[in-house]
Amino acid sequence: MSRSQFDPANYAAQLAEKQQRLIELLAPFNAPAPEVFESAREHYRLRAEFRLWREGDDRHYAMFEAGDKHTPIFFEDFPIASAQINTLMPRLKAAWQASSALSFKLFQVEFLTTLAGDGIITLCYHRPLDDAWQVAAEQLAAELQVSIIGRSKGKRIVIGKDYVEEKLSVAGRTFSYRQPEGAFTQPNGEVNQKMLNWAFEALGERQDDLLELYCGNGNFTLPLATRVRKVLATEISKSSVNAALANLADNGIDNITLVRLSAEELTEALNEVRPFRRLAGIDLKSYDFGCVFVDPPRAGMDPDTCELTRRFERILYISCNPETLAANIAQLSDTHKVTRCALFDQFPYTHHMESGVLLERR
Template structure:
């Protein structure tokens, strides 16, 4: 039995993470973490492989951290979704049978969803021509996927440049477009648990929600059903476009989305300077009771952290418990941790996703 098939080994690594989160939050008198586990295999919805040429053939390869010269050749990838594992040998057979598809192909990326959609990106060290387009169209049809070819200055899309996901929160189905190259949660099963936890913890509110770092609207959609209205911000153009499409696809009309960084929104709320991207949005019309943040690994910068202090409730999802703890330390004199959770988004690694609800003292 491999470690990936051993429930006892999985439980042990999860308990280690719980102990680590408990230790990091102990200075803030946090309650015991709620723990949300992951499937022990086939949980990862996206994967990226370099290709390694050996004995005249290209193979999927990965490398240990810090070592770019010793490939680990891969035929199957048990942590990846069953869809990725089914596509891997079919794609390999296709490039082995076609010089047009394989010539100067150096990287392959898979993006799949719980809803059954799939997108493959092929990356090349050469320009892609009509012959490539013809074979790629045939391949996409054969595999039942969308396909993107990337080369310097080129991005050829066959089908869609996004996948479609469906996640259920509190009995309601939400549909998401997840663009190629934009951030999405890699573990769909745990993502759904995170959404449900955030929905439950927020509770039914009569005031408004401010969301920073909203991405494609992953949390925005279900949380919008718990409040009067939402102002959400995101800086990535592709994520903003996906979020706008997701609002329309789900028929949600109480969300205003603005393309601003968290730092810029802080300046706008502090009336440091106006932003044209806020034209038509009356910030003074909002009665914010909760701020929701899901920042990058670096956490919130000090000014944004100070901004969140104004709110009665701070709902914080973190992919880095160390920066989460540092941000809580800055807020601890005015807010206390009343709920916390560990989401095992990344089994078999030291990484963890966590969440806290901070309430004004």
């Protein structure tokens, strides 16, 4: 998003355009009107990444327009980022300006924060990190009350934790999440909370089991598990799986089995194409799946995984790309119909949108 796109006065019009776009994409499937969940106009983004641009003896937070890596746009604050990031930015800049141990060959800064107030700052360098850096970084972490991670080629030094702790409220219950540095997390915390509550309501209270594909760190898994008998969840990213396992333990949820498999591999397992050692001891036939929950990457579900979801009575689908969502619905539309849909404005002032649909067997 460029600075020129940030225009809170035009937010309602931009959101209306997204709503109309989603309606048009889902019109061939006779979808109901989408429920629309707005974002805050500013201070909504919990992550931010900046290059550091040097002019003379000073380094500035910088970003670039798409396609232009030579004309930096300097920032002293960043209104779409969380209030916590905006508070940290000048304090961090003052720290590197006062310390050559922190500033020498520093080229990138990344912030990760949470609604709960936790934070990590990642400092990226074109040099090895030495003892002087560690001493300065430990002092900085204490002053800013955040974790600091230093990255250089082949090296990562963690001062504090390598994850932030988030707390999200769903249907009156608070769930805690570990969100690792470098792993995917939803950038708009308040809208993420709205998505969780919508999915919780759309799933409903059930007496059967849930299959979840692309579960990440368990963002949806935790609250949805309280609505069903048991859950089989899959995720391919090792860091996300480790975070999800910690989140299950931290929240005392014991009806979830988590397997490190891709959606394509689980499709092969359920179709009995080939066995997987990571499924050893798991009796797939013991599950009574009544619903499948999917939150795929921008490419959507591949055709085989899409065919796998067809065998379920209900498909609950969260999408970050409405075009691939529409393509997947087209593949399923002869057996399933859209009974609910929603627009979640995770990314204000951009064309990107998050959406959700519930498909039920005809």
